[in-house]
Amino acid sequence: MTAPLKNLRVLDLGWVMVGPMSGRYLADLGADVIKVESSQRIDPLRTLGPFKDGRPGPERSLAYHFINAGKRSITLDISSKSGQQVVRALARECDIVIESFTPGVMERLGLGYETLKADNPGLIMVSTCILGQTGPAAGTSGVGTLGAAYAGVSFLIGWPDRPPTGPYSAWTDSVAPRFVVASVLAALHRRTQTGEGCYIDVSQSEAGVQFLLPAYFDYAANGHVPQRAGNAPAPLRAPSGVYRCAGEDRWVAIDASRAEHWRALAEEIGSPARDPKYATLVSRLRHREEVDAVVEAWTSTLTDHEVERTLQSMGVPAHVLCHVEDLDVDPDLASDVYLQPIEDPVVGSVRIRGATFHIEPSAPERARPAPRIGDSTDAILQEVAGMSPQDISALREAGALQ
């Protein structure tokens, strides 16, 4: 058995995260993903950490390895006429093209869908940007922090008595690739049956709204505008939230709302948790702050891992709020083969994640390094575009391969 997309080729013109992460999903599924880069204007992701040993450098970013694992890289100056011709030649031989420029850029470069489709009628092409390719705000440039603001999540995160803090990192950058890839794979299934290609437009903020549907429906149906809830986002459950543990900035999430879970937790805590006034769910909701204080008085005497182990051994939902060092040594992630070793000439031996799901017997690829800038330029031009060494030299002399 081979990986599901083993015979597919993808031209990845994306940059930063949503486009390239979409390409990574397809690479994990076995596609030959060609990442187009410019050595003159590198993917900004190469300037973002974490960096190996904390020292920045375009080939030292683990974020870049994470998001571009398993791809091949070609350097092209796509602002040049000859660079654009190379893109067309490559797109002619590809099944899927991904791009994440500001709307209109591909058309200005002579690389819009209609042009590429004329060369390759079965092509599936996806464009993704913050607010989509159409509409009055279509020209908006941005990254996932802006997408998060437009989707409505940034407003929802933080404390009711303070300005919003927003989510961790560029939220829609992690949400939108799912909708890009689902759309591409569905289009691929249809193409297998009918031969028909497709153009797909994914707005990253609209994708973000999908992950907030219950909050949206609360407004649409009830007229209620959901607000920030701090660290206790489950108003119908008690105790439920984040509790302080021994040590610096150590926390545990606990949910002991169900009767049997509360009984077990109260038994472990002892007095005053065993007070009959906390015995029912409704009484715990009515005395929520008191109950939280009782729980935290207990958790703060233990380490977060001790709380997790103790409560999980009794079947009570609990987990530490992981710090980066916890993720690195987590035995359950290890069992899932989540982090896999890669070897790279610059960063050496490090670990990045493999595919995010298991498929058997057809198996996704194991984790691989991301390409170095332009590491397969000549091979791609020869194998995919069918160019001769003389053609490639001419392009190089013309400055198109930088």
Place this chain on the structure above:
Amino acid sequence: MLAGLKVLEVSCLHSMLAGQILADLGADVITIEPPQGGPGRREGPFLDDRLDSGASLTWHALNRNKRGITLDVDTPDGQDIFMKLAASADVVIEPAPARFAGRLPSRALHCVLRPFSKAGPKSRYAFTDQILVASTGAPTYTGDADRRPVLIPVPQAMMETGAEAALGILGALAARDQGQGGQRIDVSARVAAMMSAFALPYIATANDKPPVRGVGRAPVVGVDIPSVYECRDGFVLLSITFGAFAGMTQRLVQWLASCGKVPEALLDVDWVNYPVDVQEGRASTASLLSIIEGLTGLARTLTKQQIGEAAQKQRFFAAPLMDMADVASFDQYEARSLWVETGLPDGRTVKAPARFAQFSNFRISQRLPAPSLSEHTREVLADLGFAKQEMQALYHHSII
């Protein structure tokens, strides 16, 4: 896109978005609930404070375009009926522990949703959505520096898992389309949710410094650069960026200067190398502090919409922090036809943001609203050849 693809979804919180993505893309999805209703029907928020099986807005939000049946799949009759349905199904989605492993037709794509790993030390962990989210690492680094970590007040692990399961199923479908036959797909909710942690899992292996909650990466020594500013009617995001994104800051400064909020001399600052220039004494922090002061003052005089429009027009990094009322009235979403009309159990109609993608030759539409409890049981059993009295017997025994 997926017309003709038959999906059986044994409903759980983590399956709902998976089924809906496949259904929106054209698959025929039957969601299967126990006779008392699936767990999604007990998830708030609830419609108009109703307390019945049709009240959950989470259910309405995540079960569009599906048919719904009730079936006790732990009874012999329930299993028999399930296997009859599975005989013609392409996809089966179910939560762990899997009831149907090894029993499905060889062409089936069998997706099992787990909270943690399949066989690791946490495989039997008790969980809720926030327990799974806590395990990703993202909340530890979310919130204010002087307070405890915060969480998104909408369950996210269920969304992450559903979306990831849809991808796993579609990847497996591609394998089957290549002639590789049926496939098993295994999705861990924790692993799916770790997408929200971005590069956190690689900081230790990189031997780099972790972030600090509530503190930016501090690219300019000695300056805490805010990103959220108060405006006349709420809050806006205004990003001051350097390096590869310095052009955005240049245009932001142009906007501020045109509004008279910063001196024109700031237009000449090299924002690409500014953090290094400050660190090495070639530039002072005064320019940056002047921008922050200018933004703080200007934002207070403008609305979210005005700042959003200025950013769209002049192309700098800014966006309104929209609440759900703003989302519902955003003219960009309206112009792009994000919405489809959907009916609620009380007879009202609301618009749902269904079109997560726009296709040149396919359109996501609402064929069916989220099913009421057992809405399609009779229809589905009749298609399987069950007689009226047999169905009544199944109902009498609480099997449907």
